Amino acid sequence: MRDQLAEYYIKEAPYYRATGDEIELYEAAYGVRMPMMLKGPTGCGKTRFVEYMAYKLGKPLITVACNEDMTASDLVGRFLLDPQGTRWQDGPLTMAARLGAICYLDEVVEARQDTTVVIHPLTDNRRILPLEKKGELVHAHPDFQLVISYNPGYQSLMKDLKQSTKQRFGALDFNYPDHAIETEIVSHETGVGKDVAGKLVSIAERARNLKGHGLDEGISTRMLVYAGSLISKGVEAKAACRVTLVRPITDDPDMRDALDAAVTTYF
Numbered sequence: 001m002r003d004q005l006a007e008y009y010i011k012e013a014p015y016y017r018a019t020g021d022e023i024e025l026y027e028a029a030y031g032v033r034m035p036m037m038l039k040g041p042t043g044c045g046k047t048r049f050v051e052y053m054a055y056k057l058g059k060p061l062i063t064v065a066c067n068e069d070m071t072a073s074d075l076v077g078r079f080l081l082d083p084q085g086t087r088w089q090d091g092p093l094t095m096a097a098r099l100g101a102i103c104y105l106d107e108v109v110e111a112r113q114d115t116t117v118v119i120h121p122l123t124d125n126r127r128i129l130p131l132e133k134k135g136e137l138v139h140a141h142p143d144f145q146l147v148i149s150y151n152p153g154y155q156s157l158m159k160d161l162k163q164s165t166k167q168r169f170g171a172l173d174f175n176y177p178d179h180a181i182e183t184e185i186v187s188h189e190t191g192v193g194k195d196v197a198g199k200l201v202s203i204a205e206r207a208r209n210l211k212g213h214g215l216d217e218g219i220s221t222r223m224l225v226y227a228g229s230l231i232s233k234g235v236e237a238k239a240a241c242r243v244t245l246v247r248p249i250t251d252d253p254d255m256r257d258a259l260d261a262a263v264t265t266y267f
C-alpha cells in the first residue's frame with residue numbers, strides 16, 4: 001500500500017515561512033481530520049503550505065489542479081479497456097481516500113458543481129466515497145484528509161462554491177505576507193540580497209493597491225520569486241521586473257506604464 005503512495009511523499013523539507021499560527025491550526029485540524037479550505041489570492045503560498053504540512057506530518061500528498069472540464073470520474077476513477085478486458089482505475093481522490101493521503105484540490109471552484117458534490121460524503125462524519133459505477137463504497141483511511149484551495153477574488157455569482165460545500169470545511173486565510181516576511185521569502189527563494197528583495201516587495205505593494213482599479217490581481221509572491229530568480233542569474237533588474245512583474249498582469253498600455261514607473265522608482 002505504501003508503495004503505491006511512495007511517489008507522493010515529500011522527500012525534502014519544503015521551505016515555508018509561517019506568517020501567523022497557521023501551522024498550529026492546521027496540525028490541530030489534521031488531528032481531527034477536519035477538511036480544510038485554504039483561501040487566498042494566487043501565488044501567496046497555499047500550495048507551499050500544504051506541501052510543508054504534508055512533510056511535517058509525514059503524510060503523502062496527492063494534488064489535483066481542478067479545471068472546468070474536469071468530471072467526477074477524473075476525481076473518482078473509471079473503467080479502462082485493456083487487452084485483458086475492463087479494469088477499474090482509481091482516480092486521485094479515491095486513491096487518497098483508500099490509501100490514506102492528504103488530497104489537495106487546487107482551485108476547486110473551477111470544477112463544475114456536479115463534480116464538487118462527489119466530495120460531500122467524504123467531508124462529513126461518514127468519510128465515505130461511493131464509487132457508483134463500480135458498485136463499491138470506499139471507507140476513507142484514517143489518515144485521509146481533504147484540502148481545497150479557493151481564491152475569493154475570482155468568484156462570481158455563477159462560479160462559487162455552494163454553501164453546502166463551504167460549510168464542510170475549516171478555513172485558513174492566506175494573503176501576501178508582511179513586508180519583512182515577504183522580503184525574507186523572496187531572498188531565501190532566489191538568493192538575492194534583502195535590499196533587492198525588499199525593493200521587489202515594495203513594487204508589489206504598489207501594484208496591489210491598484211487591484212480593483214485596473215488590475216484584477218496584484219503582483220503575487222510567486223511573481224517576486226520569478227523576478228528575484230532572474231536578477232540573481234544576472235538579468236538587469238528593470239528588465240527582470242518588466243518580464244516577470246509587469247507584462248504578465250496587464251495588457252493595458254496605461255497600466256503598464258504606471259507599473260513600469262513603479263519599477264523605475266526602485267531600480
Ligand SMILES: Nc1ncnc2c1ncn2[C@@H]1O[C@H](COP(=O)(O)OP(=O)(O)OP(=O)(O)O)[C@@H](O)[C@H]1O
Binds near residue numbers: 016018041046047222
Ligand atoms: N510563506 C511562504 N513561505 C515560503 N515560500 C513562499 C511563501 N509564500 C509564498 N512563497 C513562494 O511563493 C511561491 C508561490 O506560492 P504557492 O505556489 O504556494 O502559491 P499558491 O497560493 O498555491 O498559488 P495558486 O493558488 O496559484 O496555486 C512559492 O513557490 C514560494 O516560492
